[in-house]
Amino acid sequence: MxxxxxxxxxxxxxxxxxxxxxxxxxxxxxxxxxxxxxxxxxxxxxxxxxxxxxxxxxxxxxxxxxxxxxxxxxxxxxxxxxxxxxxxxxxxxxxxxxxxxxxxxxxxxxxxxxxxxxxxxxxxxxxxxxxxxxxxxxxxxxxxxxxxxxxxxxxxxxxxxxxxxxxxxxxxxxxxxxxxxxxxxxxxxxxxxxxxxxxxxxxxxxxxxxxxxxxxxxxxxxxxxxxxxxxxxxxxxxxxxxxxxxxxVDIPASRHVFVDRDPGLVDGVRHVGGEPRNVALYFEPGLDASDREALVARWRDAEGDRAWIITRDEVIDAGLFGVVDDDVRPRIGDLLVAARAGVAYYDSREENRQAERMIGQHGSxxxxxxxxxxxxxxxxxxx
Known part of the structure; x- marks a missing residue:
């Protein structure tokens, strides 16, 4: 909920x-x-x-x-x-x-x-x-x-x-x-x-x-x-x-979670955006409906106990962004991973990993x- x-x-x-x-x-x-x-x-x-x-x-x-x-x-x-x-x-x-x-x-x-x-x-x-x-x-x-x-x-x-x-x-x-x-x-x-x-x-x-x-x-x-x-x-x-x-909230390095640790969590993901407490995943444009559903399900199975896993449609329907204009809609991630436990999400494939040094976090x-x-x-x- x-x-x-x-x-x-x-x-x-x-x-x-x-x-x-x-x-x-x-x-x-x-x-x-x-x-x-x-x-x-x-x-x-x-x-x-x-x-x-x-x-x-x-x-x-x-x-x-x-x-x-x-x-x-x-x-x-x-x-x-x-x-x-x-x-x-x-x-x-x-x-x-x-x-x-x-x-x-x-x-x-x-x-x-x-x-x-x-x-x-x-x-x-x-x-x-x-x-x-x-x-x-x-x-x-x-x-x-x-x-x-x-x-x-x-x-x-x-x-x-x-x-x-x-x-x-x-x-x-x-x-x-x-x-x-x-x-x-x-x-x-x-x-x-x-x-x-x-x-x-x-x-x-x-x-x-x-x-x-x-x-x-x-x-x-x-x-x-x-x-x-x-x-x-x-x-x-x-x-x-x-x-x-x-x-x-302060998040120690021991509580970092890397989204690419399981290839199944990034298979079909084109961009990893957002920030460590609220990751925005943008899917490959050609990903069909069944593969999209399977990707969402994998995320919920893997992280549903410590994050809200919310699709774009769900977050818009819930009103969390307020009224969403048509031109703004594609700016929102296909899937949002909003931390509810004391964790922060990172992608170890990033060229610049300086963000992992941050202690204080927010976004969720x-x-x-x-x-x-x-x-x-x-x-x-x-x-």
């Missing part, structure tokens, strides 16, 4: 539309929303790789942030629970089935190649119109909202930034503290400002050393101090939301990966 979030669960797609509505007094034309008090300006902080489970387990290192969080102060991210899909949904208010970024490495059907959704733009593998929806930064300008994106210098002109942050003026800050200082200035100086603030450091450290490492904890403490510094000196009438794109449907915090400060603070 697939885990199905309740229809009443708040979704990541609603966070930015809700902030915009608080500035304009009008619901946005795209994306769901939830009620927030009116605000003069708004900051929305997205912390890459900070799930509610990660935060709760280390609440003593983030006392300011966790002090305002109740059990229901959370939202569900997208499936797959990965940065490219989640930030695109955050920035457009649309599900992956509409905006088209349906994973980490996905098929470009017209070119029969896999493309990394974060850096494939620079490699020329993805065209500018691959992200198919207008951003909320673009559409909110019609309501008089001035949008800014505050992030690291390395992302200022990336293809992914251009695709998902269109309509926002980019301001670069090298450190967490630099970025918070820039956000504070913008909130103070620009009436009607919408400031998107991005913190990638925790995710980077989780991948490299694990979210239970000392360096990850140190970064969490820096983040908490920065949130406190801004939260206690918010300009009058400004509100701040803090959320994330996904959570993280577990609560640890898909449930993220929603903290409120300033004008948005709970009474």
């Amino acid at each position: 697939l885990p199905a979030p309740a229809d009443t669960d708040r979704r990541l797609a609603a966070v930015l539309p809700s902030a915009i509505a608080s500035l304009t007094g009008e619901p946005t034309a795209s994306g769901p929303s939830f009620a927030l008090p009116r605000a003069r300006s708004a900051a929305v902080l997205l912390v890459d790789g900070l799930g509610t489970a990660n935060l709760a387990a280390r609440r003593g290192h983030a006392r300011y942030l966790t002090a305002v969080l109740g059990k229901r102060d959370a939202v569900r991210t997208v499936f797959p629970s990965t940065t490219a899909a989640a930030i695109a949904t955050f920035a457009t208010g649309a599900d992956p089935g509409r905006h088209g970024l349906v994973g980490y490495r996905t098929l470009v059907p017209e070119r029969d190649i896999l493309a990394n959704q974060l850096n494939g733009w620079e490699a020329g593998l993805i065209q500018p119109d691959w992200q198919r929806r207008p951003t909320l930064f673009e559409t909110s300008a019609e309501y008089g909202v001035t949008s800014f994106a505050v992030g690291a210098p390395r992302y200022a002109d990336s293809g992914f930034t251009r695709a998902v942050l269109r309509g926002a003026e980019y301001r670069a800050g090298a450190s967490i503290e630099d970025r918070f200082a820039i956000a504070r200035e913008l909130l103070d100086e620009v009436d009607g400002a919408l400031v998107y603030l991005y913190v990638p450091e925790l995710d980077q450290l989780a991948h490299a050393e694990g979210w239970e490492s000392d360096r990850w904890l140190a970064a969490l403490e820096r983040l908490d101090a920065a949130v406190m510094g801004l939260g206690e000196r918010m300009p009058r009438g400004a509100g701040m939301l803090v959320t994330a794109d996904h959570g993280v 449907l577990s609560d640890e990966e898909s449930r993220v915090p929603l903290a409120r400060f300033g004008a948005y603070a709970k009474p």
